[in-house]
Amino acid sequence: xxxxxxxxxxxxxxxxxEVEKKLREILPENVQEQEENRLQQILAGWAMSxxxxxxxxxxxxxxxxxxxxxxxxxxxxxxxxxxxxxxxEGFAGRKPIEEEEL
Numbered sequence: 001x002x003x004x005x006x007x008x009x010x011x012x013x014x015x016x017x018e019v020e021k022k023l024r025e026i027l028p029e030n031v032q033e034q035e036e037n038r039l040q041q042i043l044a045g046w047a048m049s050x051x052x053x054x055x056x057x058x059x060x061x062x063x064x065x066x067x068x069x070x071x072x073x074x075x076x077x078x079x080x081x082x083x084x085x086x087x088x089e090g091f092a093g094r095k096p097i098e099e100e101e102l
Contacts (some may be wrong), residue, residue, distance in 0.1 A: 001065070002074065002081060009061055009076050058091065072097065075088035084086055 019038050027035065047057045056064040063077035070086040083094040084091050 001055065004053065005050060005055060005063060005074065008046060008049045012042055012049075013061060013076060016042045062091065 004008035006024065006025050010077065016039060016077050019042065023032065023035050048068075050063055052056050052082055056071070058073075059075075062073070063075075064073050064085075065081065067084070070084055070089075072081045073083045073085055073091065074081055084095040084097045085091065085095065
């Protein structure tokens with residue numbers, strides 16, 4: 001599933017960054033508002049695509065894979081699933097996945 005998550009995330013993030021760049025320009029107020037709405041649409045579309053895979057969205061470009069005892073945690077920029085955390089710890093409680101768990 002991770003390759004698909006990475007593909008979806010890369011595509012959405014590319015769109016997001018393009019719109020964000022446009023927002024740095026001086027734009028009429030109505031265009032500014034449209035572009036800000038577009039950012040929200042991109043994030044929402046990405047989140048829906050991820051959730052349709054049965055994966056939990058925890059933040060911008062951050063997802064959790066439920067493993068029954070907690071989560072494997074991945075965020076954009078990481079090559080592999082390398083971190084885990086319990087159900088209660090959240091992102092702040094991330095720790096490296098032990099080799100024998102994979």
